[in-house]
Amino acid sequence: MQSGGREKKTYEIFLIGDTGNVARHGPDPVLETMRSHFDKGQHSAVIFLGDNIYPKGLPPEGAILRKDAENALIAHKEALKDYHGKVLFVSGNHDWNKGREGGYDYILRQEKYLEKLFGKTVMYPTKGCPGPTEINVNPNVTLVMINTQWWLQPGFRPIGQECGCRVESEEDFFKHLITILESNKGKRIIIAGHAPVYSYAIHGGRYKLRHHLFPFTIYHRKAYFPLPILGSLLPIYRKYFGAKEDIAHPRYRHLRKRLIEIFKSYPGIIYASGHEHNLQHISKDQNHFIVSGAGSKLKYVLQTGKNLKFGMKAKGFFKLKFENEGSVYISAWVIDANAEKGKMVYEYKID
Template sequence: MPTSLLLYGLLLLAGLLGLWLLLRHGQERRYRRLPYVAPPRRDWASQPLPTTPPRHRVALLGDPGAVATDGSDPILQLLEHWQRQTGPDGTIVLLGDNIYPTGLPAEGHPGRAAAEARFDALLATLGRFEGRVVLLSGNHDWNKGRPDGWEYLRRQEAYVHQHLPAAHYLPPDGEPGPISLQLAEGLLLIVLNTQWWVQTGARPAADSRQPFHELRGLLEANRHQQVVVAGHHPLYSNALHGGKFTAKQHVFPLTTVHKRAYVPLPFIGSLLPLYRKTVGAAEDMAHPRYRKMRRRLLRVLHDFPGVVYAAGHDHNLQYFEQRGGHYLVSGAGSKTAFVQKGGRATFVHEHQGLFSLDYYGPHQTWLRTLEPPFDAPEVFRLRLSSAPAAMPVTPAPPTQQT
């Protein structure tokens, strides 16, 4: 009898799980690849943009490492259009994962030619821009976080200095940062190498806590400025690295590793999403190293309302308003992946594209969602709230530039 009860219990559990997955799959089919805007912000289209040009624009593009090399890439075409519109009063920030799948291999490596071709196509587009270009590194640029990743990172940085010498590769030499760069009067960019905290193997020596003290000091000294903090890893996400999975991934869990790995593992397959949500692979928010970095970084940023934090990593577009701060995920530079609607998110879209920050004045910043083709209707924009300007008590230290 106990065995029969156990069997019936397992069958009931399997049936409930199967029903839940069917319901989830039906819901996902209705909203996937459609833009989601939280109810309080659904009047966004009624808010017109200023009629005067912005004083400075910042394009935030993450994970462009798999662009097409034949001139047909929609993101590169969109970026070209943005560059022509913007002119010299703009900055492009690449948020890491600049070369898929494993950064820039050594010369003679079988993957070197393909990596160079993709990176050259990206650098050629950036090279035609009149404004400033800033590149960050992501986990794929560090050979997907493997112990020899620092070599890959340094090789990529040297390649950028050789082929696009006017660009800034920050922080230099794989250091954690923070590094600051004055983009325009009253507008400061601060760059962190978030991969440093989750990387295994060799990396530049540094105290893991000191960068957060330095970041707090920079933000305190620059309260009178508008500030963008850029790193590769998101601090909020409704997607894979934030522990969100599709119903299909519960049944075919190996598709999270390779899109075409359709090996059915029903019920057992739910263990992988559960693992990545609670324990985490090295690139997931749940992983202890990532979790600790995120907690320390949020502890600082939550004390400075109005700051924008921009990241890539997840292959979609997401915007979160949390405790007066603005948190972006702009990782749809060459790939797209599932993103769950709702939760803490103000806006999400599973679509290629990028975010643009348009700065009109000290208290007027507009977040715009740009998606290919360049003449496509806008799916979301928002005037960002900012903290009241306050002059620092002591003079701000000079910003570092490379």
């Protein structure tokens, strides 16, 4: 990939999501593994892909979960205290009061608290707006931050200039996204949001036999309460109709459909998300879809699928390495007690 004769520099992006359950007191194994990859001689960025605080974002001061939520964000800051690169956060459903009404106040509090911790704005899109927000991190690499939870959130959602948002309507969002993609043709474009476009795990409607026999294991891996026959109703409902955090849900389906339509016109896009508590790389229509939600929790993922290049249930993160000649290496790293940098379990080259 050439870029108007500009000098090419290597660049790395670390993708890690659903880190809201990291260790509050003391080093966290996943964050420490990622931290060991940081090189002051290498230009880079870290993107936290939402669900930065479990169970439901940053409550108001005086609430019973407030201190624990603060400690979760402080743990992120501690892991990055010597980091030289760009730090970015997007929001997920748990950050918006677990997708419940009133979530807008929760995300505003988190944005302001992160700004206080890092001394600058690090959560995008700002003010709980839908985005898209363009961030040029390198002459050859552009990030586009989108707020997928805005589309799924009940209750008040900010929109328009009166809320400090760039777009005036849902359709306006897609027009702005297309404008950004058009203006960055010839560059590597990474779009970051919490919710996946494709997934070979639970939110994508991929269930195992045990989920039909023991449906409550969808929510907790040890909930082996048998409900044969009747138990199939829950996974079937979530696969074809969807809870609001599932791909099958009408609002989610609308966002996903439009994104897929737009992405098809811009081959080479890398879309990064969290939400699913596992690691996935999916390739479709000459674009690449990364799910990196294994920052602090784990749930199963299929090992094979038509467009699934890689799927693994293990705590870790993805790293993108943008080389001088324009190629990109996608690698997945998991924690390993015997290796400071963890173990690389997958690598794929995009030319």
